[in-house]
Amino acid sequence: MTRLIALMRREFWEHKSAFRTAPLVIGGIHIALLLKAIFTTAHIDNELYTFKEGVRALAQQSADFRSAHFQEAIIASSVFFTIVLSFVVFFYLLGALFDDRKDRSILFWKSMPASDVLTVASKLLTAMVVVPVMFWLVFIVTQVLMAVIASIMIMSVGENPWTLFLILVNPIGPWLMVLFSYLASAIWFLPLYGWLLFTSSFAPRIPVLFAIIPPVIFAVLQLWIEFLRTFTLNTSLFGLVGEWVSNSPAILTIQVHDGDAELAYGWVGAGTFDHAITVGNIIDRLFSLQMLYGLLIAAVFLAGAVWMRRRATDS
Amino acid sequence: MNPIISARGLTKRFGRTVAADQVDLDIAAGKIVGLIGPNGAGKTTVMKAILGLTTFEGELDVLGLNPSKQRAALMEDVCFIADVAVLPRWIRVWQLVELTGKLHPKFSKETCLQYLSKTKISQQQKVKQLSKGMVTQLHLALVMAIDVKLLVLDEPTLGLDILYRKQFYSNLLNDYFDEERTILITTHQVEEVEHILTDLVFIDNGKIALNCGMDEVEARYTELMVAPANANAARALGPMNERELFGRHIFLFEDADRETLKQLGELHTPSVADLFVATMSGEMA
Secondary structure, eight states, X not given: OHHHHHXXXXXXXXXXXXXXXXXXXXXXXXXXXXXXXXXXXXXXXXXXXXXXXXXXXXXXXXXXXXXXHHHHHHHHTHHHHHHHHHHHHHHHXXXXXXXXXXXXXXXXXXXXXXXXXHHHHHHHHIIIIIHHHHXXXXXXXXXXXXXXXXHHHHHHTTOOHIIIIITTOOTHHHHHHHHHHHHHHHHHTHHHHHHHHHHHHHOSXXXXXXXXXXXXXHHHHHHHHHHHHHSSOOOSHHHHHHHHHHHOSXXXXXXXXXXXXXXXXXXXXXXXXXXXXXXXXXXXXXTSHHHHHHHHHHHHXXXXXXXXXXXXOOO | OOOSEEEEEEEEEETTXXXXXXXXXXXXTTOEEEEEXXXXXXXXXXXXXXXXXXOOEEEEEETTXXXXXXXXXXXXXXXXXXXXXXXXXXXXXXXXXXXXXXXXXXXXXXXXXXXXXXXXXXXXXXXXXXXXXXXXXXXXXXXXXXXXXXXXXXXXXXXXXXXXXXXXXXXXXXXXXXXXXXXXXXXXXXXXXXXXXXXXXXXXXXXXEEEEEHHHHHHHEEEEEEOGGGXXXXXXXXOSXXXXXXXXXXXXXXXXXXXXXXXXXXXXXXXXXHHHHHHHHHHHO
16 A cells, blocks of 8 residues: 555656646636636626626626526536546556656666556556546635635625625535546546556557557448448447547536526537436446446456556566 | 576577577576676576566576566565666656655665765756766665665666766675675676676577686686797697787687696686687687
């Protein structure tokens, strides 16, 4: 256990700029956008409002309206974090078993009494837990800062931030929902993580090409053959991956529900699960047959990654 | 006494090339063994097999373990420096010390910091900011702070200047080596290590060409330097090898009668480098 934690710390040290600086930059962008809205103008329902006008208009809305919208806004501002998080995890996993082969430091790591299973596990757990939690923490800090800045500015235009929004919104629920969605997505995307680690473990160079080109060729051939056979474009690896993303428990899109736009899991309009953001809908996904197949595929890829790692040296 | 390393029929193929061909090798505890061979002779392959970095055919036993299956367990008692500059470049010195301490149960942080304090390396520096010589000093400080039974060095001083090279070996001998420990070294710079070796292994074309103690080398091999007039007489005694230096002929003999040779010219103990050249050119002829 000590060794696993030590290896995960190593991952954090090596990728500090991706794991810590990247979310901080997004947090900074959020705050910059808030300041821009405060000091210039903001678009609300296709009309330009100054900050003062906006706050007045908001104060005239009912408490229920404000409560619901702020709740939604908390989750909505996670989307930008989520997208960058997915890029960071993608490239981290591609480099995880490749970089030290390239710079030959694998010879140093292999001189340490840490097994190859432990090494691969440390990289997988870093992608599944350490990186999402880092992003989540920065996400929360950003929101607290934004609330503080907004409150001060609201007071400066003569409104009361307490009654306007602070006592109406309990952020803990939405925050925990975002964290749960991150961790559930990490499990949901395990087959993809496994594939990326596997490519990273054997690619002689540029792992991203090895990760993308073979599946694309495979899918194109599949589509072509399927088309020749049936003259329809139907199931293929593309379709499968697309459906997987559509079904994922990551909060990514907006769906219209009872005339109201609300955030949703995955890709609305495709997939086989309910997209509404509830804990139950995540549980449904994690205990589905798809998930079970996914875990089996992930196990095969991860075993392949460990097998390759065991044989890997600098050349 | 049980050997620390014991190989029987160790073979490794890369496609059609045979990098190690039926190697039999025993290395006892408390030795400093030089594994010496030309480029592509299979030195690194044998080393990698011993360290569990490659698969192989045949039997190999290192400290009672099978390296290809039990690398992690083996690394508790074996350490290696695989040439310079394989330390991760992004890491800071303090992070490296910290990590090694967490990963290796036999690492002493105090000892390591003590060695480091004798160098110009500072804890906050990243490895990529260090010179090649300093990286080697750092790696050596880490390795010397680990209490292991076998230390493997693969071209540890490649590309270093003479000051660092001398210091490297003197640190190794004075502060590290004792009867409990075994050191296995491969290098091209034979002159540098010959006075510290206790045993010599030549490897060529994946086969062991010579395997003996340094005292045995002195007993078995003799170098004879003669004037041109005596060259034919010397040649008649069947030397392994002949070369010319400043008009004098130098012959290398194996198991020759020293009394007979003495009458032809001066006798010396051959250097490892000369012995190496003689052995290898014999193979090539």
